[in-house]
Amino acid sequence: MAKYQALDDVFVALADPTRRAVIRRLGEGSASVGELAEPFPITLPSFMKHVRMLETSGLIRTRKTGRVRICTLNQKRLSLVDDWLAEQRDLWEQRTDRLEQFVTHPQEKP
Template sequence: MDNYSASLDSIFRALADPTRRAIVERLGRGPATVTELAQPFAMALPSLMKHVGVLEETGLIRSEKAGRVRTCVLQRQRLGAVEQWLGEQRAIWQARYGNLDELLVKLKGEDDEN
């Protein structure tokens, strides 16, 4: 497995969890402290920190500690790998749909001739 695939795998694994997706979504609006990130969830802070740890390991977020406050920031460039992969998949399927459209037009034309 190449680095690109391994990177995508780790990102998709991290984003498979709804809590982590919500954290990424929140950080898309700007930096937030761990306490701010924890507010919408009914879980203990140590549990939320495990989610933050997974996101940090994949490089989706970065956190800095100043005193007792840990602030998290989204690393948008890591989402670029996902965007690239999705763009490639979209192009493949658009080409397939285009081929299907052409085939249907051709078959309809043959039907009209008979």
């Protein structure tokens, strides 16, 4: 059950386009909060709410170096989504394979 709570937290964090853009940017490497906030037309306090949500969900880690807060992507946490999607893909491939079998080789009626 804890696995699904973690997955729910990640999906909630990824539901917002600003947070997805931050994740995409951090995929290129670590960045300061100021660098991450620059392209967005929102105040820094509003942007920090996004950073906290990403950090709470475990998608990013932050560390303070002097007065600068550096954000780093936690790729391991993204693997939760990848694993879940792989499970869903397998499930649906099995279902479509059964449907194909049913359609291409109909059983004869007695």
